[in-house]
Amino acid sequence: MPDNSTFxxxxxxxxxxxxxxxxxxxxxxxxxxxxxxxxxFEVTDIRGAIGPMSEVRQFQVTLKLGFRYDS
Amino acid sequence: MPDNSTFxxxxxxxxxxxxxxxxxxxxxxxxxxxxxxxxxFEVTDIRGAIGPMSEVRQFQVTLKLGFRYDS
Amino acid sequence: MPDNSTFxxxxxxxxxxxxxxxxxxxxxxxxxxxxxxxxxFEVTDIRGAIGPMSEVRQFQVTLKLGFRYDS
Amino acid sequence: MPDNSTFxxxxxxxxxxxxxxxxxxxxxxxxxxxxxxxxxFEVTDIRGAIGPMSEVRQFQVTLKLGFRYDS
Amino acid sequence: MPDNSTFxxxxxxxxxxxxxxxxxxxxxxxxxxxxxxxxxFEVTDIRGAIGPMSEVRQFQVTLKLGFRYDS
Amino acid sequence: MPDNSTFxxxxxxxxxxxxxxxxxxxxxxxxxxxxxxxxxFEVTDIRGAIGPMSEVRQFQVTLKLGFRYDS
Amino acid sequence: MPDNSTFxxxxxxxxxxxxxxxxxxxxxxxxxxxxxxxxxFEVTDIRGAIGPMSEVRQFQVTLKLGFRYDS
Amino acid sequence: MPDNSTFxxxxxxxxxxxxxxxxxxxxxxxxxxxxxxxxxFEVTDIRGAIGPMSEVRQFQVTLKLGFRYDS
Amino acid sequence: MPDNSTFxxxxxxxxxxxxxxxxxxxxxxxxxxxxxxxxxFEVTDIRGAIGPMSEVRQFQVTLKLGFRYDS
Amino acid sequence: MPDNSTFxxxxxxxxxxxxxxxxxxxxxxxxxxxxxxxxxFEVTDIRGAIGPMSEVRQFQVTLKLGFRYDS
Amino acid sequence: MPDNSTFxxxxxxxxxxxxxxxxxxxxxxxxxxxxxxxxxFEVTDIRGAIGPMSEVRQFQVTLKLGFRYDS
Amino acid sequence: MPDNSTFxxxxxxxxxxxxxxxxxxxxxxxxxxxxxxxxxFEVTDIRGAIGPMSEVRQFQVTLKLGFRYDS
Numbered sequence: 101m102p103d104n105s106t107f108x109x110x111x112x113x114x115x116x117x118x119x120x121x122x123x124x125x126x127x128x129x130x131x132x133x134x135x136x137x138x139x140x141f142e143v144t145d146i147r148g149a150i151g152p153m154s155e156v157r158q159f160q161v162t163l164k165l166g167f168r169y170d171s
Numbered sequence: 172m173p174d175n176s177t178f179x180x181x182x183x184x185x186x187x188x189x190x191x192x193x194x195x196x197x198x199x200x201x202x203x204x205x206x207x208x209x210x211x212f213e214v215t216d217i218r219g220a221i222g223p224m225s226e227v228r229q230f231q232v233t234l235k236l237g238f239r240y241d242s
Numbered sequence: 243m244p245d246n247s248t249f250x251x252x253x254x255x256x257x258x259x260x261x262x263x264x265x266x267x268x269x270x271x272x273x274x275x276x277x278x279x280x281x282x283f284e285v286t287d288i289r290g291a292i293g294p295m296s297e298v299r300q301f302q303v304t305l306k307l308g309f310r311y312d313s
Numbered sequence: 314m315p316d317n318s319t320f321x322x323x324x325x326x327x328x329x330x331x332x333x334x335x336x337x338x339x340x341x342x343x344x345x346x347x348x349x350x351x352x353x354f355e356v357t358d359i360r361g362a363i364g365p366m367s368e369v370r371q372f373q374v375t376l377k378l379g380f381r382y383d384s
Numbered sequence: 385m386p387d388n389s390t391f392x393x394x395x396x397x398x399x400x401x402x403x404x405x406x407x408x409x410x411x412x413x414x415x416x417x418x419x420x421x422x423x424x425f426e427v428t429d430i431r432g433a434i435g436p437m438s439e440v441r442q443f444q445v446t447l448k449l450g451f452r453y454d455s
Numbered sequence: 456m457p458d459n460s461t462f463x464x465x466x467x468x469x470x471x472x473x474x475x476x477x478x479x480x481x482x483x484x485x486x487x488x489x490x491x492x493x494x495x496f497e498v499t500d501i502r503g504a505i506g507p508m509s510e511v512r513q514f515q516v517t518l519k520l521g522f523r524y525d526s
Numbered sequence: 527m528p529d530n531s532t533f534x535x536x537x538x539x540x541x542x543x544x545x546x547x548x549x550x551x552x553x554x555x556x557x558x559x560x561x562x563x564x565x566x567f568e569v570t571d572i573r574g575a576i577g578p579m580s581e582v583r584q585f586q587v588t589l590k591l592g593f594r595y596d597s
Numbered sequence: 598m599p600d601n602s603t604f605x606x607x608x609x610x611x612x613x614x615x616x617x618x619x620x621x622x623x624x625x626x627x628x629x630x631x632x633x634x635x636x637x638f639e640v641t642d643i644r645g646a647i648g649p650m651s652e653v654r655q656f657q658v659t660l661k662l663g664f665r666y667d668s
Numbered sequence: 669m670p671d672n673s674t675f676x677x678x679x680x681x682x683x684x685x686x687x688x689x690x691x692x693x694x695x696x697x698x699x700x701x702x703x704x705x706x707x708x709f710e711v712t713d714i715r716g717a718i719g720p721m722s723e724v725r726q727f728q729v730t731l732k733l734g735f736r737y738d739s
Numbered sequence: 740m741p742d743n744s745t746f747x748x749x750x751x752x753x754x755x756x757x758x759x760x761x762x763x764x765x766x767x768x769x770x771x772x773x774x775x776x777x778x779x780f781e782v783t784d785i786r787g788a789i790g791p792m793s794e795v796r797q798f799q800v801t802l803k804l805g806f807r808y809d810s
Numbered sequence: 811m812p813d814n815s816t817f818x819x820x821x822x823x824x825x826x827x828x829x830x831x832x833x834x835x836x837x838x839x840x841x842x843x844x845x846x847x848x849x850x851f852e853v854t855d856i857r858g859a860i861g862p863m864s865e866v867r868q869f870q871v872t873l874k875l876g877f878r879y880d881s
Numbered sequence: 882m883p884d885n886s887t888f889x890x891x892x893x894x895x896x897x898x899x900x901x902x903x904x905x906x907x908x909x910x911x912x913x914x915x916x917x918x919x920x921x922f923e924v925t926d927i928r929g930a931i932g933p934m935s936e937v938r939q940f941q942v943t944l945k946l947g948f949r950y951d952s
Binding site for chain 8: 181182183184185186197198201202233
């Protein structure tokens with residue numbers, strides 16, 4: 101981070117029916133459509149939904165995303 | 172949640188002079204004026220203000236609200 | 243607790259469309275149908291679902307329930 | 314809070330056989346008999362006792378109470 | 385969750401020598417042999433065992449699993 | 456743990472009027488009457504009850520117990 | 527706890543050069559000299575001091591003590 | 598807080614090459630360029646970057662900022 | 669700490685319009701007017717109030733203070 | 740663990756541009772170059788860096804590694 | 811601690827087949843063979859292994875140990 | 882961080898009789914005498930010692946320090 105700059109943090113849940121890595125990437129890709137300058141992420145929760153055949157229907161990864169304020 | 176969709180999370184403090192249930196409802200109602208597709212909430216803090224007669228002047232409930240990104 | 247007795251702990255989510263107190267009571271009532279000697283509870287999470295009119299559709303209270311092992 | 318004033322914090326458990334809001338109010342009312350200038354509260358634990366009919370016999374809410382030091 | 389239904393939570397450790405996604409799936413599959421109506425999961429701990437060649441011998445994922453009480 | 460096996464976790468409160476070590480042992484002994492293959496424990500809370508002479512009437516140790524699913 | 531009664535909580539550090547059980551008892555005994563109606567305790571931290579021979583010079587157990595408000 | 602009003606919470610990282618107080622002030626000043634009615638803050642993380650001479654190159658303070666919804 | 673002595677813990681919020689160090693010192697100075705033998709402190713929360721010009725109107729530092737029981 | 744043996748714990752951040760499993764393995768492999776007898780790991784944080792195309796440039800997994808003291 | 815001195819912290823797991831006090835002492839004794847100036851400890855986790863007769867085969871206490879940097 | 886590099890983490894307590902910023906700098910400076918490539922820090926605890934005149938005798942800041950493994 102450049103000195104004295106300020107970073108905003110946004111929170112979201114990325115999901116995937118494939119796995120954790122993919123859920124992280126999906127969440128960041130979706131956020132990048134409306135937010136510029138994404139810089140780092142942190143995973144704060146890992147959850148998921150189970151389907152009728154007891155398969156993992158959806159991995160859900162809660163993310164904090166840091167990005168530079170536009171100047 | 173539909174597969175691979177992304178959910179944003181917003182944080183706010185709902186308040187009430189009646190009680191906890193009402194503070195939750197007030198916070199969600201106010202958020203719904205500017206956010207569509209609200210889906211779930213989580214309570215992360217319960218606080219309040221005490222008035223001069225030692226009555227509870229205000230219940231304050233910190234909420235995380237999840238909502239679908241518009242597509 | 244009687245000295246040297248052992249208490250089991252079970253975890254569940256009680257729900258209600260009315261409020262937090264009711265969600266706690268519903269969860270305990272349901273657990274009491276299969277567990278005897280329920281003794282105490284602790285609330286570990288408060289969450290909920292929001293309906294299409296931005297109303298609280300369901301309060302969800304995660305509970306730890308302590309009960310004496312039958313002897 | 315006025316600038317540079319100091320606030321003391323006391324901890325207690327308010328109880329009720331009615332519900333959470335009532336347990337908070339009972340705890341604050343009782344504390345106000347010996348403490349002046351109560352200003353805010355925070356709920357740090359929610360627990361309770363279950364009676365022989367599996368009813369909630371007592372809601373127990375652990376509170377932090379902030380109050381101004383007398384000057 | 386249907387309104388006013390109750391969900392039980394069970395805790396287990398799913399393991400795998402492949403990776404985290406596989407450990408989650410293995411744990412859920414094994415639980416589904418004795419529990420019906422599995423609905424959601426949450427990861428609360430990620431640990432593992434290291435073998436004599438400093439390879440990851442076993443990924444261990446602690447899970448909370450929610451399921452509907454049979455009615 | 457053998458590779459890809461699954462471990463269940465149960466929670467209980469072991470008690471003793473002697474001390475912490477004894478409370479842990481009492482809880483595990485009692486659990487072993489109904490659960491086979493107990494493998495490890497973790498202490499998550501230490502509490503107790505105080506008697507009329509301000510003596511420790513009961514040490515209460517909350518335990519997580521891991522055990523292999525029967526196969 | 528009797529219904530609707532209020533419990534105060536005090537915090538202290540009990541110490542011992544013998545061990546954890548003794549540190550808990552010492553802390554409660556000392557508190558009982560100034561506080562009546564002690565009812566329960568909870569251990570929130572376990573620390574200690576190490577002496578010049580690398581022996582444990584002092585076990586330090588941080589306690590929350592609950593007691594009934596005099597009425 | 599006025600009764601029944603709602604407060605939004607935003608998260609950001611304020612930085613400074615001077616120290617913690619300055620990092621807090623920089624973060625709030627920057628946020629105030631786009632948010633009105635800032636009311637309170639909470640520090641949730643303190644981190645920083647170290648430069649090639651082992652000097653603190655940047656203090657980084659993660660903040661929660663509360664502000665009133667415009668009405 | 670002398671062996672087997674007992675330490676009480678009190679909680680308070682020290683404030684300052686200057687910065688964190690000053691808020692800590694103000695809280696301890698105020699507590700020392702009524703408590704003797706203050707020995708150590710721990711910071712458990714850092715919060716503050718923001719004024720109408722988006723300046724930090726007040727730094728608020730929650731402290732645990734340990735002190736020897738008078739003997 | 741053999742009875743009465745002692746285990747040291749070291750902390751590190753393993754990284755990967757592929758995913759979480761790979762970041763865990765990379766961190767353990769690198770640690771094994773200087774530490775013998777690695778026995779278990781625990782993941783305590785999951786973070787990462789985002790690149791200019793909003794792709795995950797680096798997965799960062801903070802690990803606790805346990806290993807037997809050489810005797 | 812002398813003013814402006816620096817203390818290092820190391821983490822380890824002390825074990826015992828006797829009990830918690832003994833596990834703490836064993837861990838510190840082992841660490842003192844390679845580290846001088848040990849000053850304080852903190853217990854961060856209490857775990858253990860259960861043997862085939864459901865006896866506690868090993869108490870495992872995770873410790874943080876503080877020691878002065880040699881000068 | 883360069884891709885796939887590994888970072889070690891060390892823990893220490895920096896101290897100062899001046900304030901928090903100075904305690905952070907003192908701890909990092911001392912660590913840099915024996916560790917190269919220090920990259921980032923995180924504050925995990927803020928404590929201190931109080932002197933006989935109720936002045937802050939020592940600020941104590943627990944730090945996690947990340948540094949690149951030499952290659």
